[in-house]
Amino acid sequence: MTTVVTMMASGRRAETRLRLFGAAVELIAEQGYTATTVDAIAERAGVAKGTVFYNFGTKEALFSGLLEHGVGLLSTALSGAAAGETALDALDAVVMAQLRFFEEYGAFARVLLAEMWRTAWQDAVARLRRDVLGVYADVLRRAVAEGAVRGDLDVETAATAVFGMVLTVAIERRALHPDRPIERVHATLVDLLHGRVTG
Amino acid sequence: MTTVVTMMASGRRAETRLRLFGAAVELIAEQGYTATTVDAIAERAGVAKGTVFYNFGTKEALFSGLLEHGVGLLSTALSGAAAGETALDALDAVVMAQLRFFEEYGAFARVLLAEMWRTAWQDAVARLRRDVLGVYADVLRRAVAEGAVRGDLDVETAATAVFGMVLTVAIERRALHPDRPIERVHATLVDLLHGRVTG
DNA sequence: TTTTTTGTACTGACCAGTCAGTTTTAAAAG
């Protein structure tokens, strides 16, 4: 049972909410948002259907909350890793943090990738761009300032590219090569980024 | 109206099928598979609902056919670009071909990204891995043979990484920076891959 | 003549959301 949830303000209600997030993220990862019924979420969470609506009001609000929560965790994980001697060390560390995060919360990775583009969740997506892609952009800008990277690098595009690359690889690895050590995947990606592959 | 469809064996029936693919890919890109109704697809295609079932039998079969069709076009586009003096030239060309393909068929890119992970479409996904990721893997292997790339490169992971990177960037560009020239995006990605960014 | 499409009407399953009633919790009163 891998869930996006770990800890949060305690209390009966908060606990129920987290159980619902956990059930929802797994089911939505497998079936997609629309195909996942509130009944199924409630059943997996071990609560009555009415409880879902008592806590969130609508199915959409439940999903919105789930996205917010997950993006928050991801953002925390990445920015926590962004420290480092040089900007390039920091970049490696952020890539590793993203790989580890999706290793633990693989269901959330798939939900993100699948549902990120729907207009219904603009708020969570905006936050993803600001707080998650922003970490990559900051690190890259720092690298520019340190002179480790060409000054005319298109930082926005590069940040998206790295994030998408890691996300795709993390999902593919979980689906097809779960035994492959995450360190090996990290090494491949880091080599790609540092030009130790070609030339 | 951007559709995945371009040309195919002519005939009334084939034409109807392609119109349905075109309508379906747009709607599914916006709303997702489950949320898209057969009624809506038929209406946008300008066809009676019964015609959908006459041609495909089920909604799932329509979508399966759409995926097959799109993956076939993508595979053709990429392998057609994989020629080139050196393997690294070929890699650049394949990246460009993928960017161009998703520029033209942006709706299909989003459908791929969103629905690729559901177990229901294993066949199309297997073909994607074989025929599309395979093009990247081949080019990278060729680069290894030419000595342009380290011999111990994890070709599979690298191929997935590059494909995912380009896919993510292509979608993000269409959504957020439609005016940004595709050549500039290509230059950023190619620089990343050739180590002209760091060091 | 055969194949394909149309339009309308129908069905049966499924599902988000509601609501009246029940249980739990915690605190105040005795």
Next chain:
DNA sequence: CTTTTAAAACTGACTGGTCAGTACAAAAAA
């Protein structure tokens, strides 16, 4: 410590609507 009280949390049967798929007769195309 026990009882009372009221709010908060939870329950599950029910409802109204939606949708994939069917049926079919008539029309259009090949």
